[in-house]
Amino acid sequence: MSNEHSMRRVTAIRNGTVIDHIPQGHAMTVLEMLGINDKTSVPVSLVMNVPSKKMGSKDIIKVEDRELTQGELDRLALVAPDAHVAIIRAYTVAEKMTINLGAEVVNVVRCTMSNCITSNQREPLPHRLKVMSRDPLQLRCHYCGRTQNLVELVKNVI
Amino acid sequence: MSGLITMDDLTNEEIIAILDDAERLLPVAKGELYLPLLQGRILGNLFFEPSTRTRMSFETAMKRLGGDVVNLGDVKTSSVVKGETLFDTIQMVDGYTDIIAMRHPRQGAAQYAQDSARVPILNGGDGAGHHPTQTMLDLFTIRQAHGRLDGLKVVLAGDLRYGRTVHSLSHALTRFDCELVFASPDLLRMPRDIVSDLEAHGAKITETEDLYSMMKDADVIYMTRIQKERFSDEDEYAKVAGAYKLHANDLNDVKANMIIMHPLPRVDEIHPSVDATRHARYFEQAFNGVVARMALLCKLLGVSVPKNVEKEGSAF
Numbered sequence: 001m002s003n004e005h006s007m008r009r010v011t012a013i014r015n016g017t018v019i020d021h022i023p024q025g026h027a028m029t030v031l032e033m034l035g036i037n038d039k040t041s042v043p044v045s046l047v048m049n050v051p052s053k054k055m056g057s058k059d060i061i062k063v064e065d066r067e068l069t070q071g072e073l074d075r076l077a078l079v080a081p082d083a084h085v086a087i088i089r090a091y092t093v094a095e096k097m098t099i100n101l102g103a104e105v106v107n108v109v110r111c112t113m114s115n116c117i118t119s120n121q122r123e124p125l126p127h128r129l130k131v132m133s134r135d136p137l138q139l140r141c142h143y144c145g146r147t148q149n150l151v152e153l154v155k156n157v158i
Numbered sequence: 159m160s161g162l163i164t165m166d167d168l169t170n171e172e173i174i175a176i177l178d179d180a181e182r183l184l185p186v187a188k189g190e191l192y193l194p195l196l197q198g199r200i201l202g203n204l205f206f207e208p209s210t211r212t213r214m215s216f217e218t219a220m221k222r223l224g225g226d227v228v229n230l231g232d233v234k235t236s237s238v239v240k241g242e243t244l245f246d247t248i249q250m251v252d253g254y255t256d257i258i259a260m261r262h263p264r265q266g267a268a269q270y271a272q273d274s275a276r277v278p279i280l281n282g283g284d285g286a287g288h289h290p291t292q293t294m295l296d297l298f299t300i301r302q303a304h305g306r307l308d309g310l311k312v313v314l315a316g317d318l319r320y321g322r323t324v325h326s327l328s329h330a331l332t333r334f335d336c337e338l339v340f341a342s343p344d345l346l347r348m349p350r351d352i353v354s355d356l357e358a359h360g361a362k363i364t365e366t367e368d369l370y371s372m373m374k375d376a377d378v379i380y381m382t383r384i385q386k387e388r389f390s391d392e393d394e395y396a397k398v399a400g401a402y403k404l405h406a407n408d409l410n411d412v413k414a415n416m417i418i419m420h421p422l423p424r425v426d427e428i429h430p431s432v433d434a435t436r437h438a439r440y441f442e443q444a445f446n447g448v449v450a451r452m453a454l455l456c457k458l459l460g461v462s463v464p465k466n467v468e469k470e471g472s473a474f
Binding site for chain 1: 241244266269270273274283286351
């Protein structure tokens with residue numbers, strides 16, 4: 001099935017963001033990481049289990065009237081480091097944004113260990129977690145050394 | 159200059175070199191020789207949690223080498239109770255001192271302090287995390303007794319879950335190819351992420367609840383206290399309190415040169431009857447805290463320990 005065909009499963013959006021090539025089954029986590037929930041007022045379309053040549057199957061999200069910020073891209077990188085993000089303006093792709101999951105994630109998520117020094121929110125140094133593994137995602141707190149996975153980290157988005 | 163936060167900050171060669179320095183400094187640590195290698199240097203002692211041995215041995219180590227010490231004192235009377243962040247406290251002490259020894263109830267605090275400071279930080283314990291200066295004195299004690307570190311069988315017993323001394327020590331022993339036995343009640347097993355990490359580094363580990371059956375061919379038995387203060391639930395503590403009580407009568411079949419160590423304080427896990435046996439090594443171990451910390455202070459302050467300490471030092 002062509003990419004255009006799978007994209008047509010939901011209406012083309014006039015302005016907003018399309019996040020394509022999300023690993024199958026991770027769309028809900030992406031929404032959670034981006035803070036998109038029942039309180040979000042803009043239209044959001046979500047397509048799951050779309051056949052994909054490259055990935056077997058994938059998820060797609062379209063968010064209308066909202067362009068992802070760099071901070072949101074950094075969060076997205078934890079769930080879908082290989083996703084494609086396109087900013088849509090007047091029904092055309094105005095910008096393609098690059099997701100980058102580097103060796104360290106800074107000020108994107110907090111360490112999940114309740115006794116970590118960084119759990120004191122008044123401490124000013126950045127939240128730093130080293131990327132130990134991309135798939136499955138495993139991060140290690142620079143300060144306390146605790147290894148943590150995506151299921152734990154979703155609740156600790158900054 | 160970077161400090162000592164975890165044992166990963168030292169290579170095996172550096173560990174051996176520091177133990178050699180410590181060996182040579184023994185007469186200075188005992189007060190038989192005066193060698194003011196650190197004259198004019200100031201150590202900041204920041205203990206946000208109670209400490210007897212670590213704090214006092216750092217202070218003794220610095221003073222035996224002619225240096226001076228400033229103390230945070232009781233946390234209850236410092237700015238910490240007014241809500242000062244660790245970052246701010248470190249900025250202040252960083253300006254007053256040349257090196258900082260720190261203990262803090264939160265994990266990661268030592269690394270956080272090192273990232274906030276210009277002077278080296280010596281981690282004297284961060285929550286249930288690491289305690290590398292204790293590990294250095296433990297390695298010194300083991301090498302003193304056995305003449306080597308490589309290939310020994312070491313039984314670590316008691317609170318392996320919250321006991322930071324055993325976390326740091328087991329990492330170091332793995333690097334010296336020691337065989338490890340973790341003996342603990344199920345509730346206090348070594349954390350899974352630490353076991354995985356050790357295994358990934360090639361550790362040979364046996365986990366058991368039965369300490370006594372593992373003692374026969376051990377070279378070292380390292381006992382630890384079940385730490386009441388780490389339990390939020392009294393009932394949970396009651397389930398494991400007094401899990402192991404080592405008595406002199408339990409030592410009939412052990413190796414003649416096996417040593418029993420303990421970071422102290424002890425409660426009832428080592429009966430006083432053990433103190434008089436040839437195996438007891440915990441009080442020497444506590445003394446070794448001075449000499450190991452002397453060597454570490456020199457290393458992190460960039461001061462060489464002379465090859466011939468007797469010649470360089472002066473008698474009292």
